[in-house]
Amino acid sequence: MIPLLTVAGLGVTNAAVFSSGELDFGVILEGNELELEAHVVNGVVDGVTTIDEEVPANSLDVLVTADREFAAPAGFGAAGVATGESIWILPQSEAVGVPFVALASEELTSGDWSTVITFSLGSVTSPSGTGTFSMWEAGSLGGQDFHFSSTDGALTIGATDGDANTNPNDYISNFGHNHVNWGFSEPGVWEVELIATGTHNTLGALEARDTLNFVVVPEPSSVALLSLAGLGLLRRRR
Amino acid sequence: MRLLLPFLFLPCLTISGQAVDLVLGHFEYQIDYALAEGDADEGWKTWVSYDLDGSFADNEGVERLPLDSVRLLAAPSTRIVPSTAPENFGTSNEPLWILSQNNVPGELFLGWRAIYSQGLFQAKVGSVYSPSQLGSIESSLVEVTGTGPERGGDFAMWTTAGLGRLIFHFNTSDGISSDDLLTPVPAGSHSHYNWGFTQPGTYSVRFRNEGRLNPQFGGSQTQSEALLNFVVPHDGFLTGEGQWRLGDGANEVPSVGIYDSERQVDYAADQVALIARERQFEMSLADATAASLGRVGLASVDEIHFPGNEPITVSLLEQFGPGDVSMSLSENRHVFSFAADGIYRLRFQANQGGLVGTPFTLTFLVNLPIDYSYEDWAGSFERTHELEAGLLTDSLSDFDQDGLSNGLEFLLFWHGFDPVTVDAHLMPRPRFVNGRAEFEFLRDLHKDDFSSTPLELAVSFSPDLATPWKPWRRLFSEGAPDEFYEDGNERGNETSCVMRRRLVVPEATENFGFFRFEQRLRN
Structure with a gap:
């Protein structure tokens, strides 16, 4: 597959590139099926300002630019990085020119459901195969409440993540939409499987799953090296 | 166990002009700007808004409420006592009340939203404006008054960044200066912040919204002020x-x-x-x-x-x-x-x-x-009446057979209920007030916090017992203003966690109607 776009030397798929603005990954009820979708609230897709467009969740490459690289403080083990190591973050708070990504279940009618909607983390493919994808909320007075970690043993099944649910790699969505921090431990192309579950009053237990695509851009000095391996970064379009 | 209460005919009193209390749910401080003929300052409108479909992701269904028609309450669960307070806000080991930037069930989730056409305003760098298609507005803090500040309370609004750093936008701890600034506030932006308070009481927070129009729209500097009213309840x-x-x-x-x-x-x-x-x-x-x-x-x-x-x-x-x-x-x-x-x-x-x-x-x-459990309550009344231990354990049963379940008497404790005494007469009386049926009661948010406590007070209404029961809305934003919703109804100028509330049925007729109280077990 030949990439249609190149972002800072990284090969990407023929998916459209979401580079800034508000984007919600949310669940909708389509007929009797629960589905995941990407809702471009107000953002830039392939360089074009786009407002209120809904597209398949796996049809976008969400861009994480080089300026989103930070040195991790202590306490980021769940994000797969030690103190001082690099982590790339899409922030929970809106910043100009940066994707502002939420998880949403607001398009469902709460009264039709006997449970809240739970987002869970499925399989994660990192650029090197050993990277860590993570998702967390920042506490009001600092600190982090990690909900997803693709590698941290403390967040494996059987542990808890503080949200009163037995599955630690989950996130409860009470028919609203919540912005969170999205963390990547290395540059490159990421595939993150997201699973949404809930019990409908008449349709019973429903599940939706899809793959979210993120492209994390390294600093310019490392772009050249990665470009050499560009073909290796190409992914199969789902 | 349910209790039906027909409301009485009472002379019309007055329609309360007091503001609606918002204690949980997703709301926005919303800034609208549209070009106005003549005075550019006339183009500003500010509101507290909510969305009928629960979604702020689009512009559909957004309901705008005048700022002076609402009060923004901090639920008891927003009270924390940090062992280490932020360097520039609050005191270690003293309480803080924080409306979180995260959507916490049972609490107010207050965002900051700006709706105006992109390209209206110039861009500002430092203090210099320049024409731009990507310009924006900014907001500054003007003053904070009320009984909270009179007690020495401070107000702040900040963001916690992904790595845990606190970025203060407004903070009265060091006074109010030009540093108390939120900029930029881009067109179409919708962000959530932490809103903090260091004392209980009322906080009237005045903001100024400001921008400079692009030359093709007159190029004038324009501004408007807005007043948000917060209430931090006393502990009770x-x-x-x-x-x-x-x-x-x-x-x-x-x-x-x-x-x-x-x-x-x-x-x-x-x-x-x-x-x-x-x-x-x-x-x-x-x-x-x-x-x-x-x-x-x-x-x-x-x-x-x-x-x-x-x-x-x-x-x-x-x-x-x-x-x-x-x-x-x-x-x-x-x-x-x-x-x-x-x-x-x-x-x-x-x-x-x-x-x-x-x-x-x-x-x-x-x-x-103060947040004693149902089990504590049941045990105390068993000992008071020298009953065998365990007889009041079941919250769904009605030990005294007065039509009120044990759990309902627990939830409505402040009305004087006793689960071993026939006392249904203590239920407050519904009334009809200027076209609305109302029912006033005391809600103890330590017992039922709308979110995590085991028991929940649920109410429904039927105009004639034949029409299906209509559930009340726990919060104003869950339905349009003509829905059946719960509101504050305090006497006095302040609020505690034992709140005087009222249930409002706007569409009721004055002939007769029925309220039904139930307890529910929260999952």
Whole structure:
């Protein structure tokens, strides 16, 4: 597959590139099926300002630019990085020119459901195969409440993540939409499987799953090296 | 277990002009700007908004409420006591109340939204404006007033970044200056912040929204101010000691409040718990000149005046609880001593010459926290009535067969209910007020916090018992204003976690209608 776009030397798929603005990954009820979708609230897709467009969740490459690289403080083990190591973050708070990504279940009618909607983390493919994808909320007075970690043993099944649910790699969505921090431990192309579950009053237990695509851009000095391996970064379009 | 209550015909009183209390749910401080002919400043509109479909992700269904029509309340769960406070806000080991930037169930989730056409405003770098298609507006803090600041309380709004760093946009701790600025506020932006307060009370927060129009739109500098009203409820309890406040009530009958000298607030007797940790609680007489900044459950000074014409005496009429109570006088302090742990009600009456006041009840929690459990409550009443342990364990049963389940009597405790006594007559009476059926009650947010506590108070309404029951909306934003919703209905200028609420049915007729109260087990 030949990439249609190149972002800072990284090969990407023929998916459209979401580079800034508000984007919600949310669940909708389509007929009797629960589905995941990407809702471009107000953002830039392939360089074009786009407002209120809904597209398949796996049809976008969400861009994480080089300026989103930070040195991790202590306490980021769940994000797969030690103190001082690099982590790339899409922030929970809106910043100009940066994707502002939420998880949403607001398009469902709460009264039709006997449970809240739970987002869970499925399989994660990192650029090197050993990277860590993570998702967390920042506490009001600092600190982090990690909900997803693709590698941290403390967040494996059987542990808890503080949200009163037995599955630690989950996130409860009470028919609203919540912005969170999205963390990547290395540059490159990421595939993150997201699973949404809930019990409908008449349709019973429903599940939706899809793959979210993120492209994390390294600093310019490392772009050249990665470009050499560009073909290796190409992914199969789902 | 359910209770049906037809409402009564009462003369039309007045439509309350008070603001709707918002205590949970997703709302926005919303700034709209549209070009206006003539004065550019006329183009600004500011609101508190919510969305009928629960989604702020699009512009559909957004309902805008005038700022002066709402009060923004901090739920009890927003109160935290940090061991280490932020360097520039609050004090370590002292409480803070924070409306979180995260969407926490049972709390207010207040965002900041701006709707205007991109390309209207110039861009600003430093203090220099330049024409731009990507320009924006900014917001600054003008002043913060109210009983919270009068108690020395501070207000701040900040972001916690992904790595945990706190980025303050507004903070009164060091005064208000040009540093108290939120910029830029881009077109179409929707962000959530932490809103912090360091004292209970009211906070009227005035913001200025400002921008410079692009040359093709006149190029003028334009601004507008907006006032947001926040309320941080008092705890609703005193620990160890309190003070009597004696005064003249309506028709000059003697009246009594309970005074918290630390917070400088007067409570109505039926909206405050007195916690006796060592089985003792001390009451002293408030200094007649003691300052009071707030009243919880007490009407204005026109109706209850402190201090009253002394001497006023207070007599104990009866006591009720799981053990004996003794009262002694020590250095002008009344010391209440309790023989056993549990919940006590002591009934008093104020007397002044030949005038006697309306009897009132003080609630003592002896070695119980304010958020005591249903099990604590059931055990206390079992011991009080010398029942076999466990007879009140089932919250769904109705031990005294008065039509109110045990759990419902627990949730409506502040009305004086006793699960072993037939007392359905204590239910407050519905009424019809200027086209709306209303039902006032006391909600204890320590017992039912809309989110995590095990029991939930649920109410529904039917105009005729044949029409299907219509559930009430826990919060205003869950339905349009013509829906059946719950609102605040405080007496006095402040609020505690034992809140006086009302259920409002706008579409009811004055002929008759029925409210149904239920307890639910929260999953």
